[in-house]
Amino acid sequence: MNLTLKIWRQKNANDKGQIVTYPITGIEGDMSFLEMLDILNDQLITNGDDPVAFDHDCREGICGMCSLYINGEAHGPDRLVTTCQLHMRKFKDGDTIFIEPFRAKAFPVIKDLVVDRSSFDRIQHSGGFISVNTSGNTQDANSIPISKNAADEAMDAATCIGCGACVASCKNSSAMLFVSAKVSQYALLPQGQVEATDRVLNMVKQMDEEGFGNCTNTGACEVECPKGISLENIARMNREYLSASLKG
Amino acid sequence: MATLDSKIPDGPLKDKWTNHKNTIDLVNPANKRNIDVIVVGTGLAGGSAAATLAELGYNVKAFCFQDSPRRAHSIAAQGGINAAKNYQGDGDSTYRLFYDTVKGGDYRSREANVYRLAEVSANIIDQCVAQGVPFARDYGGLLDNRSFGGVLVSRTFYAKGQTGQQLLLGAYSAMNRQIGRGKIKMYNRHEMLDVVIVDGKARGIITRNLVNGEIERHSAHAVVLGTGGYGNVFFLSTNAMGSNVTAGWKAHKKGAFFANPCYTQIHPTCIPVSGDHQSKLTLMSESLRNDGRIWVPKHKKDVEAIRNKTLKPTQLSEEDRDYYLERRYPAFGNLVPRDVASRAAKERCDAGFGVNATGEAVYLDFASAIQRYGKEQAHIKGLNENDDALVKSLGKEVVKAKYGNLFQMYEKIVDENPYETPMMIYPAVHYTMGGVWVDYNLQTTVPGLFCIGEANFSDHGANRLGASALMQGLADGYFVLPYTIGDYLSDDIRTGTISTDSPEFEEAEKSVKETINHFINNDGSKPVDYFHKKLGKIMWNKCGMSRNEKELKEAISEIAELRAEFYKDVKVPGSANEFNEELAKAGRVADFLELGELFAKDALQREESAGGHFREEHQTEEGEAKRRKEFQYASAWEYKGEPKDAVLHKEELTYDNIQVKERSYK
Numbered sequence: 001m002n003l004t005l006k007i008w009r010q011k012n013a014n015d016k017g018q019i020v021t022y023p024i025t026g027i028e029g030d031m032s033f034l035e036m037l038d039i040l041n042d043q044l045i046t047n048g049d050d051p052v053a054f055d056h057d058c059r060e061g062i063c064g065m066c067s068l069y070i071n072g073e074a075h076g077p078d079r080l081v082t083t084c085q086l087h088m089r090k091f092k093d094g095d096t097i098f099i100e101p102f103r104a105k106a107f108p109v110i111k112d113l114v115v116d117r118s119s120f121d122r123i124q125h126s127g128g129f130i131s132v133n134t135s136g137n138t139q140d141a142n143s144i145p146i147s148k149n150a151a152d153e154a155m156d157a158a159t160c161i162g163c164g165a166c167v168a169s170c171k172n173s174s175a176m177l178f179v180s181a182k183v184s185q186y187a188l189l190p191q192g193q194v195e196a197t198d199r200v201l202n203m204v205k206q207m208d209e210e211g212f213g214n215c216t217n218t219g220a221c222e223v224e225c226p227k228g229i230s231l232e233n234i235a236r237m238n239r240e241y242l243s244a245s246l247k248g
Numbered sequence: 249m250a251t252l253d254s255k256i257p258d259g260p261l262k263d264k265w266t267n268h269k270n271t272i273d274l275v276n277p278a279n280k281r282n283i284d285v286i287v288v289g290t291g292l293a294g295g296s297a298a299a300t301l302a303e304l305g306y307n308v309k310a311f312c313f314q315d316s317p318r319r320a321h322s323i324a325a326q327g328g329i330n331a332a333k334n335y336q337g338d339g340d341s342t343y344r345l346f347y348d349t350v351k352g353g354d355y356r357s358r359e360a361n362v363y364r365l366a367e368v369s370a371n372i373i374d375q376c377v378a379q380g381v382p383f384a385r386d387y388g389g390l391l392d393n394r395s396f397g398g399v400l401v402s403r404t405f406y407a408k409g410q411t412g413q414q415l416l417l418g419a420y421s422a423m424n425r426q427i428g429r430g431k432i433k434m435y436n437r438h439e440m441l442d443v444v445i446v447d448g449k450a451r452g453i454i455t456r457n458l459v460n461g462e463i464e465r466h467s468a469h470a471v472v473l474g475t476g477g478y479g480n481v482f483f484l485s486t487n488a489m490g491s492n493v494t495a496g497w498k499a500h501k502k503g504a505f506f507a508n509p510c511y512t513q514i515h516p517t518c519i520p521v522s523g524d525h526q527s528k529l530t531l532m533s534e535s536l537r538n539d540g541r542i543w544v545p546k547h548k549k550d551v552e553a554i555r556n557k558t559l560k561p562t563q564l565s566e567e568d569r570d571y572y573l574e575r576r577y578p579a580f581g582n583l584v585p586r587d588v589a590s591r592a593a594k595e596r597c598d599a600g601f602g603v604n605a606t607g608e609a610v611y612l613d614f615a616s617a618i619q620r621y622g623k624e625q626a627h628i629k630g631l632n633e634n635d636d637a638l639v640k641s642l643g644k645e646v647v648k649a650k651y652g653n654l655f656q657m658y659e660k661i662v663d664e665n666p667y668e669t670p671m672m673i674y675p676a677v678h679y680t681m682g683g684v685w686v687d688y689n690l691q692t693t694v695p696g697l698f699c700i701g702e703a704n705f706s707d708h709g710a711n712r713l714g715a716s717a718l719m720q721g722l723a724d725g726y727f728v729l730p731y732t733i734g735d736y737l738s739d740d741i742r743t744g745t746i747s748t749d750s751p752e753f754e755e756a757e758k759s760v761k762e763t764i765n766h767f768i769n770n771d772g773s774k775p776v777d778y779f780h781k782k783l784g785k786i787m788w789n790k791c792g793m794s795r796n797e798k799e800l801k802e803a804i805s806e807i808a809e810l811r812a813e814f815y816k817d818v819k820v821p822g823s824a825n826e827f828n829e830e831l832a833k834a835g836r837v838a839d840f841l842e843l844g845e846l847f848a849k850d851a852l853q854r855e856e857s858a859g860g861h862f863r864e865e866h867q868t869e870e871g872e873a874k875r876r877k878e879f880q881y882a883s884a885w886e887y888k889g890e891p892k893d894a895v896l897h898k899e900e901l902t903y904d905n906i907q908v909k910e911r912s913y914k
Contacts, residue, residue, distance in 0.1 A: 129421035136371035145389030155382040
């Protein structure tokens with residue numbers, strides 16, 4: 001396959017940035033998208049140019065490090081995959097591919113396609129935990145029976161990988177899907193009940209302070225989420241937030 | 249120079265840990281506030297240690313090279329975590345978990361450490377459930393278990409195929425609580441580039457901020473490394489792209505002995521290499537061997553036809569297939585331990601029976617599982633058990649519920665539907681049992697320098713059993729290190745803050761900067777990956793699943809030559825004071841190029857076959873690994889300049905509570 005890549009290049013956070021065009025040849029369908037970028041970088045380095053910076057680590061769709069906005073979609077055209085799991089067989093010879101970073105006010109660009117998602121961490125610091133000591137002196141695991149249904153639903157919410165595709169896909173740059181997944185996981189489990197009120201209030205407050213936008217129920221986040229996190233989580237967080245506000 | 253003292257407490261095996269905890273020195277809570285601890289790495293070991301140390305009251309500084317602690321590669325562990333809970337009532341016990349682990353490790357692990365691991369395993373599950381980890385449950389609301397290779401009980405707890413992710417997010421949440429309270433200061437996108445020794449004690453580290461390139465000095469009263477394994481020395485492995493040996497290797501160069509580097513786990517069920525562009529390999533969980541049957545064709549003519557695509561594997565009749573694991577190991581069948589399964593796959597492929605174009609793939613087939621489950625479902629539902637189409641569709645649903653995410657992953661990568669045609673798999677580098685040598689307290693041969701999780705060497709011997717890595721990481725981080733480090737730190741309550749202005753910090757920073765400047769100013773012609781791939785090929789071909797004297801000797805000289813070429817001809821673009829991934833990679837590959845040589849030297853010295861280390865000169869008539877009594881020790885290497893000059897120290901391994909037997913799964 002021969003392709004034309006149009007890639008966002010930005011030297012650092014203060015640089016204005018621009019789209020630069022790179023032709024690339026000899027790409028095979030069995031290559032992953034990131035392996036295609038490896039080949040481009042290999043050529044750039046050999047020619048004495050600066051390689052394209054992008055985040056990646058596990059390359060099996062679980063660490064949440066890779067991002068990329070490909071042809072206007074977070075993680076590209078395939079569904080339920082991260083960019084590292086996207087394969088070139090989804091493209092055809094002669095295609096032009098636009099590659100941009102995840103864009104949001106709360107995700108400032110570090111370099112090229114690399115963005116700073118530490119705002120997600122700070123939201124978790126504000127309440128994404130159960131305050132239990134890690135000494136191991138707790139009760140036996142089976143002394144808290146949890147219905148299979150609740151455990152499975154909590155697990156579905158907990159599979160969020162924190163990549164930020166939801167934010168990048170949202171016209172408001174809202175982080176509601178991300179925050180609600182964590183709030184839901186604990187709201188569905190008895191262990192999470194004790195701190196439920198403070199948790200949802202604090203996490204939502206931090207989310208707002210980081211500069212994420214509001215939710216207007218367009219549902220783009222759910223469509224683009226590589227882990228299929230459901231919009232129901234947002235509904236659940238709204239209920240949790242309302243009841244916490246009334247109590248609080 | 250330090251000598252090897254494993255500091256195993258006296259007394260009967262089952263009382264050692266309790267007695268030790270009762271007698272070691274503690275630091276009072278008020279004094280803990282005056283003590284700083286550095287934790288490098290935020291996977292299961294590092295993350296859980298950072299959280300627990302902070303909770304105990306120490307001031308913790310935690311470091312990771314990723315953009316968030318949640319991304320450490322523990323997150324990719326799929327199948328589960330072992331614990332001797334005996335919830336299934338199938339005869340499990342602390343002793344049995346201990347026994348399975350020592351036997352699985354081919355009698356090359358330290359007895360007292362393994363027993364302690366088994367002892368605290370049950371606590372891990374309690375801890376994680378209290379933290380809100382959503383383990384799988386049965387309909388009665390209690391925890392569910394599954395089975396893994398090399399054992400005869402069901403003791404593996406799991407959260408779908410994402411157990412590592414859920415456990416890591418549990419440790420991350422515990423860290424977040426402490427970060428929020430200001431007890432952990434978190435440094436994301438920071439890479440440790442050296443450890444600083446002051447008056448013979450580890451007192452800090454030098455890091456590079458990966459965003460702006462700044463070189464920083466960080467001091468503490470103790471340094472803990474939880475930096476994972478070194479599988480990426482093979483270039484292609486199931487590790488994350490960034491996984492590296494740098495922290496452990498720098499510690500080694502500063503006096504920490506490095507133990508058993510040649511013990512590598514090559515996991516039998518990974519997706520085969522598809523071409524030269526390949527950047528990493530993907531694991532298919534061991535849990536698949538509960539239901540999948542492994543085979544190759546019995547006749548060469550069928551192999552040829554399959555490779556030419558004139559024959560489909562599904563067209564081959566039962567009698568023309570060789571289910572070689574079931575044939576060779578009737579007792580454990582497809583669930584033999586990883587080292588045994590991997591070698592058997594290599595044996596068949598070397599004999600010319602590999603089923604893809606490269607000749608390096610075998611089939612993992614779910615057709616009989618689909619049939620079996622389908623018939624069962626038809627029976628339960630009162631439907632026609634002889635309706636093939638119906639049985640198949642019912643069976644597929646069951647398989648999908650069990651392994652759906654893995655099948656989806658396979659299909660995305662290979663572009664074939666594993667419900668319709670057997671998966672193709674081949675062994676790949678997955679885990680390293682070797683690592684920094686530590687004593688019973690998890691302290692290295694450098695006082696004040698501790699090493700936990702996969703980065704150390706202690707618990708798995710020559711082969712790790714499935715679902716035991718998560719167990720060890722969390723055991724070390726939550727329950728072992730936080731106690732044992734207190735014994736060391738109790739001498740430091742009056743020390744006060746460690747200054748970073750000392751000549752030792754100055755010297756370490758200078759040497760880090762010199763290396764960086766060398767790479768940046770080196771006017772070479774080839775990118776870092778060129779050398780990394782070359783190193784990987786040498787390692788895989790000559791230090792891989794089977795090793796012999798001639799090739800190991802070749803590997804040693806080839807790696808040394810490659811290292812010289814690397815320093816002369818590597819090309820690193822950009823500058824030192826910016827985000828520069830190539831520069832970070834260059835530093836990591838430089839360390840792999842040294843470790844690789846020590847790895848080969850260790851493999852050459854160990855003239856026996858044990859677990860993941862198979863020497864062709866030492867095998868039984870049936871081709872099984874042959875252990876030798878005179879090698880019943882851990883090899884701890886002391887750094888003396890070039891890897892070839894490393895000096896061997898032996899820690900003799902004694903087994904007083906388990907009989908050393910031939911390890912058989914037949």
